[in-house]
Amino acid sequence: xxxxxxxxxxxxxxxxxxxxxxxxxxxxxxxxxxxxxxxxxxxxxxxxxxxxxxxxxxxxxxxxxxxxxxxxxxxxxxxxxxxxxxxxxxxxxxxxxxxxxxxxxxxxxxxxxxxxxxxxxxxxxxxxxxxxxxxxxxxxxxxxxxxxxxxxxxxxxxxxxxxxxxxxxxxxxxxxxxxxxxxxxxxxxxxxxxxxxxxxxxxxxxxxxxxxxxxxxxxxxxxxxxxxxxxxxxxxxxxxxxxxxxxxxxxxxxxxxxxxxxxxxxxxxxxxxxxxxxxxxxxxxxxxxxxxxxxxxxxxxxxxxxxxxxxxxxxxxxxxxxxxxxxxxxxxxxxxxxxxxxxxxxxxxxxxxxxxxxxxxxxxxxxxxxxxxxxxxxxxxxxxxxxxxxxxxxxxxxxxxxxxxxxxxxxxxxxxxxxxxxxxxxxxxxxxxxxxxxxxxx
Amino acid sequence: xxxxxxxxxxxxxxxxxxxxxxxxxxxxxxxxxxxxxxxxxxxxxxxxxxxxxxxxxxxxxxxxxxxxxxxxxxxxxxxxxxxxxxxxxxxxxxxxxxxxxxxxxxxxxxxxxxxxxxxxxxxxxxxxxxxxxxxxxxxxxxxxxxxxxxxxxxxxxxxxxxxxxxxxxxxxxxxxxxxxxxxxxxxxxxxxxxxxxxxxxxxxxxxxxxxxxxxxxxxxxxxxxxxxxxxxxxxxxxxxxxxxxxxxxxxxxxxxxxxxxxxxxxxxxxxxxxxxxxxxxxxxxxxxxxxxxxxxxxxxxxxxxxxxxxxxxxxxxxxxxxxxxxx
Numbered sequence: 010x011x012x013x014x015x016x017x018x019x020x021x022x023x024x025x026x027x028x029x030x031x032x033x034x035x036x037x038x039x040x041x042x043x044x045x046x047x048x049x050x051x052x053x054x055x056x057x058x059x060x061x062x063x064x065x066x067x068x069x070x071x072x073x074x075x076x077x078x079x080x081x082x083x084x085x086x087x088x089x090x091x092x093x094x095x096x097x098x099x100x101x102x103x104x105x106x107x108x109x110x111x112x113x114x115x116x117x118x119x120x121x122x123x124x125x126x127x128x129x130x131x132x133x134x135x136x137x138x139x140x141x142x143x144x145x146x147x148x149x150x151x152x153x154x155x156x157x158x159x160x161x162x163x164x165x166x167x168x169x170x171x172x173x174x175x176x177x178x179x180x181x182x183x184x185x186x187x188x189x190x191x192x193x194x195x196x197x198x199x200x201x202x203x204x205x206x207x208x209x210x211x212x213x214x215x216x217x218x219x220x221x222x223x224x225x226x227x228x229x230x231x232x233x234x235x236x237x238x239x240x241x242x243x244x245x246x247x248x249x250x251x252x253x254x255x256x257x258x259x260x261x262x263x264x265x266x267x268x269x270x271x272x273x274x275x276x277x278x279x280x281x282x283x284x285x286x287x288x289x290x291x292x293x294x295x296x297x298x299x300x301x302x303x304x305x306x307x308x309x310x311x312x313x314x315x316x317x318x319x320x321x322x323x324x325x326x327x328x329x330x331x332x333x334x335x336x337x338x339x340x341x342x343x344x345x346x347x348x349x350x351x352x353x354x355x356x357x358x359x360x361x362x363x364x365x366x367x368x369x370x371x372x373x374x375x376x377x378x379x380x381x382x383x384x385x386x387x388x389x390x391x392x393x394x395x396x397x398x399x400x401x402x403x404x405x406x407x408x409x410x411x412x413x414x415x416x417x418x419x420x421x422x423x424x425x426x427x428x429x430x431x432x433x434x435x436x437x438x439x440x441x442x443x444x445x446x447x448x449x450x451x
Numbered sequence: 452x453x454x455x456x457x458x459x460x461x462x463x464x465x466x467x468x469x470x471x472x473x474x475x476x477x478x479x480x481x482x483x484x485x486x487x488x489x490x491x492x493x494x495x496x497x498x499x500x501x502x503x504x505x506x507x508x509x510x511x512x513x514x515x516x517x518x519x520x521x522x523x524x525x526x527x528x529x530x531x532x533x534x535x536x537x538x539x540x541x542x543x544x545x546x547x548x549x550x551x552x553x554x555x556x557x558x559x560x561x562x563x564x565x566x567x568x569x570x571x572x573x574x575x576x577x578x579x580x581x582x583x584x585x586x587x588x589x590x591x592x593x594x595x596x597x598x599x600x601x602x603x604x605x606x607x608x609x610x611x612x613x614x615x616x617x618x619x620x621x622x623x624x625x626x627x628x629x630x631x632x633x634x635x636x637x638x639x640x641x642x643x644x645x646x647x648x649x650x651x652x653x654x655x656x657x658x659x660x661x662x663x664x665x666x667x668x669x670x671x672x673x674x675x676x677x678x679x680x681x682x683x684x685x686x687x688x689x690x691x692x693x694x695x696x697x698x699x700x701x702x703x704x705x706x707x708x709x710x711x712x713x714x715x716x717x718x719x720x721x722x723x724x725x726x727x728x729x730x731x732x733x734x735x736x737x738x739x740x741x742x743x744x745x746x747x748x749x750x751x752x753x754x755x756x757x758x759x760x761x762x763x764x765x766x767x768x769x770x771x772x773x774x775x776x777x778x
Contacts (some may be wrong), residue, residue: 091738099513117743121514139753215708215723264617269622272600272711339514412742415719418533423725428622445531449524450512450744 029298041142042129042345049082049345052214056097056107062303064088066367074353081346098123098338105341106350108160112331113414116406119151120339124336127155130348135226136356141373142396144403149334151406159356161370162332164392164401166221167316171309173201173207173289182290182313184325186227187252188292189316194260196289199229205261205269210290212257213266214421217276219292221421222414223329225250226402227315231414233405237447248432249318251424268331277415290442294393299369312391314398327400332373371396409450413443500756507750512743536752537726538734542627545696545730549633550689554682556665562674564637564641565648573629575645582638593632594619619760620706629699629728647681648674683770687763693695694759697736700728731755 043049059067064087071083086104091114096383097103113340118124131138138146141159169182177196183189189210196209214221225232230246233239241247273287274280279356283439284305285289292315300306314326335355337347353360361377364370364382376385377383380391385393395401404414420439423429482489509517509522541627564571581589598605605615616624637717653767655673664672672695708723721737722729735755740747 045526059630067771095513095743117512121512121743123514130603160590196653217709259505264621267617268599271617271707273709275709409742419722419726426622428725442531445527449527449747450742451510 017018027372042133045159048080049078049343049349051086051343051346052082052103053341053343053346053350054084055106055108055350056086056094056104056112058090060088061331063368064429065404066364069367070354070364072167073219073363073408074350075362078349079351081349083350087226094338095123098340101340103338103340103341104338106335108333108335109157110333111411112334112403112406113411116151116408117410118179118336119156119406120408122339124156125159125339125341125344127337127348129153129349130352131155134352136352137344140356140376142373142401143182143374145332145373147328148332148403148406152409158335158351159373160333160335161361161364162330162396163294163296163367163407164371164396165218165294165315165329166391166395167290168283168293168297169290169311169313170283170286170288171311173286177289182311183250183316185322187319187440190253190257192423195259203262203265206266207346208261208269208288210257211266211270211288212254212261213270213425214254215418216270217281217291218294221423222404223418224315226327226329226400227323228318229321229400232417233407237405237407239413239440239447242433242436242438245284246318247436251432255425263426281305285311294390295371296369298388300390303399310388312388314391319421324392324400327398327402328395330371330396330401330403333370345444354391407447407450409431409447412446412450416443416446421442428431437444452606462545470602484546501659501753503749503756506746507753509746509749511746511749514743517746520746524747525754528750532591534726534729535731535734538729538731540720541626541727541729542694542696542731544692545629546690548626549630549696550686550693552634553637553640553686553689556634557637557644557685558678558682561641561644561648564645567703575642578641579638581636582641584636586698587638587702589636590699593628593635594703594706597628597631609712619703622725625703625707625724625727629703632703640689641684642680646677647678651677665723678768683766686770688765690762690766691759694755694762695732696730697732699732702734704728 020085022226029439039448055071057064066089068085071085075081076084079433089104091109091111094103094107094109095114095118098107103321109118115179119126119245130136140147144158144163149159167182173196174180174182179192179196193209193212198207198209211217211219213219214224228246228250230250231240231244243348272286273282281300281304282300283293283297286308298312301310315328317324317327335351337344337351341347354364355361356374358374358376358380359382361372361374362380362382365372365377366382369389372378372383375385378397404411409411417439420429420435424432424435429435506517508521510520510523511517560704564575564578567574582655584592596602599605599615599617599620602618604618608615618624620626651674655677659673704723705720708720719741721733727778731751732755735748735751738744738751
């Protein structure tokens, strides 16, 4: 038996392994920072996800930054999502500064090193992190590695159509879940054949912004334990929350709701159902105020905090907060100029207030929140109050990104449709599956 | 002339000295002609394949250096990931239903066109046109047509007293709705079948008719055997394409869910409703590019490759006799 094929095979395998290993992407960033007082200069690339009207506001902010830092040239690319940013960073061609719309990626970007640790810059420039609320500080770092800075925030609350509420005899929005269910039923209008014409409140948990993520704070239900295991199956608030929704779904009829929601306009278009008076009450972010003002000025609407579970009345006023986050790519060739941009966009009061006024997102620093230049009407003020509420919360960052949230979403959809019957055992099984999935990402 | 053909004795006695060089030159010539193809196969097939196998045994997130984890990804795939099982079942469903449905629709359409005495060219164009529609545009149009609240399909059904289903919004109807979309755009297969039908020798039909064969017998004993190589081709390519079914399922789910997201891409809507349209390649994409479990995504890809390869081999062997041997 010849040994040559064996040798050749081994050599080929070794060469292939070396080749594969050599071609494997990886990110390494130096934590060295320049001494204090040195002015940054050069070119940087900035990617963000905004489009249209909101992208224009970003361009204006960048123009102001360029005026303040004439030695830094910022090239802006709009409409970039997280997946593109990650792929670009892994290939070594990522932007210097990236802006993500979701805090879901912070755990992944921090733990993998896709975004640099900003602590050395923060310490050098003596940035006071206490100017951000605790929840905001929590969603911009992971395992004590601060790789992101908060760039405005999204806060979720209840929108209600004042005209429809008045027709049903209501002058105030609901504050508890029982009130919400009662009002939803009374505000719903049906055709003679049972078809829904106007929904008081759509209880499907995959409709527009009405998702488990956004309404969980109303029940104070927990996602993960301290050691990052799923808490969904053991926290009784999850069962209470889902049973409440299931009861209301059954009252409407699941198929009726599916048919009704299928016929509604796109969430991000002028045909949004709340704009069209098809929804009496709806969960949405603070940005909807600007959309309504722009696209449906005739709708008489009000805003309020999300209703809370009946036995948690003292928590009324809290809600869900998430935010846009900015970071410096691991392979940025000009991290000093990148940090200068991030520092400007996330801590400069004038910049934050200007952006908040333009795109109606919630400013994240205490100085910006207190600024007399911040344009605040009674509808927007509701979201500022939710933002500052001590019980306002977010989904905890995780190295697997949004995986656990989306696995819960899948289960919840099946439960509300009737496909998943046994809630207690289903949630316990969900715990197991989430833990296994999160282990895969560790 | 004879003298010219005779080999000198000294040359005949010795082995030809230039033959190895000529042989090498011949080999190099062949290799140089094959080089572009070999290079392409190596760079775009063998290297990605080897890389996928290697990464499937690692924990890899695109950003950090892969960490060897042995069979962990495969263990998770085969014993813990229930979504992968559901995605695999959905894909098998499409292979079993969509492929035969498309073949049947294409066969019937092409037979109809062959039998037309007039206007064949016009109708060929009409039936082929849907194949020219971009899959994304066609899928969006179908979802709007089949919208249970505002779509014209349910409106027409209601004229006959039929309460139309939820189509793309129902876990029971979403896959059949995609099959309808697939059978609408069968122009590619139809053209192939049409050419094969026109190629069937007329004397065979005449002989069958003289023997008293009816229409079904003529189809079964004359048309079908003549078409069998083309049918096998359609089946094999159809199965391979359907194992990779992605675009239509992704777009239909995204549009029907009505939850287009800004910034996060559409992958969070894949599978809507209730994972009924989540195919295996969609699950692979989500694992790799939404959850960044690239090692696990590669394990999914390796399994898909093995299955597709195995199915192709089985199909070809199974139908070898059917298509008339190894022709």
